[in-house]
Amino acid sequence: MDELTRLKNAINNDITLRLQYLRILDGLMTDGEITPEMTSVAAKKLGFAISADKFADDGDTELCEDELEAVSGGADFQSNAPDGKTVGCPYNYYLTWTDYWIRNSSSSCPFGGRHEIAVTKEGRICMKCRLALDERGAMELYGADGCEIDRIKNT
Numbered sequence: 363m364d365e366l367t368r369l370k371n372a373i374n375n376d377i378t379l380r381l382q383y384l385r386i387l388d389g390l391m392t393d394g395e396i397t398p399e400m401t402s403v404a405a406k407k408l409g410f411a412i413s414a415d416k417f418a419d420d421g422d423t424e425l426c427e428d429e430l431e432a433v434s435g436g437a438d439f440q441s442n443a444p445d446g447k448t449v450g451c452p453y454n455y456y457l458t459w460t461d462y463w464i465r466n467s468s469s470s471c472p473f474g475g476r477h478e479i480a481v482t483k484e485g486r487i488c489m490k491c492r493l494a495l496d497e498r499g500a501m502e503l504y505g506a507d508g509c510e511i512d513r514i515k516n517t
Contacts (some may be wrong), residue, residue: 464493472510
């Protein structure tokens with residue numbers, strides 16, 4: 363099993379490790395973008411030696427059935443957003459459900475309807491949910507149902 367597959371399996375089956383990875387990415391993120399280099403650095407901080415090129419070349423963002431069966435014990439923390447893209451995979455489209463609420467193409471707001479956008483010197487902010495729409499949502503603030511999540515604390 364290669365290192366990228368080991369990382370995928372590890373973060374899909376260990377919520378604590380996944381949150382550590384997301385926190386590292388959140389600290390590395392610039393201008394709301396996460397690059398293959400940033401994902402490589404985050405992986406290395408968790409003990410996985412994966413080059414940025416490997417992340418950039420990873421066309422298979424979903425685990426195949428054999429890889430899922432190879433993982434012993436644990437849960438799959440991935441789910442699909444209403445637009446069909448995967449939520450919960452740092453190497454995939456939406457990092458978290460909060461990232462979905464920020465980046466979804468229909469501008470759906472977790473408080474219902476569409477984002478009510480105000481442009482400030484910090485960027486675009488939704489006046490209803492207060493999400494910074496020019497950022498990435500690396501930390502879970504809102505769940506799939508649009509309700510606020512207060513269970514994840516910075517440690």
